Amino acid sequence: MKLTILGSSSAAPTLTRHHTSQYLEIANKTFLVDCGEAAQIQLRKYRCKISKISRIFISHLHGDHYFGLIGLISSMHLYNNIEELHIHGPAGLDEIIRLQLKYSQSFLKFKLFFHATNPDQHDILYEDDNIVVSSFPLLHRVPCTGFLFKEKPKYRRLIKDKIPDDITLEQIATLKKGGDIIVDGNVKYSNIDYTRDAPKSHSYAYCSDTIFRPEISEYFKGVELLYHEATFDNEFANRAAKTFHSTAAQAAKIATLANAENLIIGHFSARYKELDTLLVESKQEFERVMLAEEGKTYLFQD
Structure with missing residues (x-):
């Protein structure tokens, strides 16, 4: 399993941090998780093969999580090397994209499929012989879902x-x-x-924008890698609650409750030039935590 961070900023990008997007390679599949502004540039910068992306998962309809989608789709059309693309996201996303294509008088050379997610329940979004991708409800200012990517048990x-x-x-x-x-x-x-024993089955849980909500940990117990937003430090805990975001310490608490093996925190507020405080506060609760670092690939072997 390989996860490449393309963007790690929250609502406002900075000169060094971009809007949220992640490139996930698991079970011989390649997925894009959220698609903020400049996602396609980051994909090319870090040599992530766009043509390998088969499905895109959008957590919610705040712009910092999907404004890069129409640009990426348009470039995929120009590259002329894919046959179909599946997008899983909130109701209304299909209308947004189709209107953009309509009024720019654009067409696509590949088939585009939309699959609406339900922000109020746990659902199976995709399944094949090797992997199950499911959604679970988060609590944000707009309907929002998290995603769990879980490999099926492997052969001995x-x-x-x-x-x-x-x-x-x-x-x-x-x-x-x-x-x-x-x-x-x-x-x-x-x-x-x-x-001999079968290779390890990998798993990855993605929790984008959400207020601290301990019960979500039930959806990804024992997950190998958890990503959880950590927009603020403890000093701004009240602001985190008011804006339906989480602190770094709260993200770490979710990792503890889920008995996760590893944690990556991201979605950092632009107010933070340095991220040391966020890392320290999260490590006080959960030791195996890493900062989302753009361009870095996190590799988990069998």
């Missing part, structure tokens, strides 16, 4: 130099799925003798 690894010559492909498949080979009521090939 064969110990190739121990595999007998007479074993069939069907029997190999049984071993990889954790079963034993039974012949005439007896175990002929025991799974434990011919396989």
Whole structure:
């Protein structure tokens, strides 16, 4: 699993921090999570392959999370190297994009599909043989959803130099799925003798703009990597609540409640030139925390 941070600022971008967008590679799929202004420039700057993006997930309709979408879609048309694109986002997003295309007299060479998210419930948004992508409700000033990307359990690894010559492909498949080979009521090939543990199944939870809401942790218990917005430090806790945002310490509390393995905090207010205070305050609650750093790729291996 690889996560590249494209933008880490909140409502107002700065000269060094851009609006929220993330490039996620997981289970042989590539997703874009939110698409703030300048997302396509950041994608090119950090050499993220735009043509690999199959689905875009938009958390809510505040501009710093989707104003880069029409530009990216237009460039995808010019590149002429994709066949279809799926966008998951709030109701109304499809109308916004189609109006922009209509009044600019633009058309697309690829098929564009919209899938409306429900901000009030947990839903399965996408599923294939390797991964499930689901949404869960956040609480912000406009309807907002978080996303969980979770790999399905993987097959066990064969110990190739121990595999007998007479074993069939069907029997190999049984071993990889954790079963034993039974012949005439007896175990002929025991799974434990011919396989190793399966590679780790990765998971990533994305919590964009939200007021501190402890109950959301139930949706991603034990997640490998959690991203949670941390717009303010403790000094501005009242402002965070008033604007339906979170502090760095509150983001860390969510990580603790979820028993997350790792935490990335982002969506930093433009008031912060340096982010040391946010990191320190979050580490007081949860040790394994990192700042969202634009251009950095966070790699999680099997």
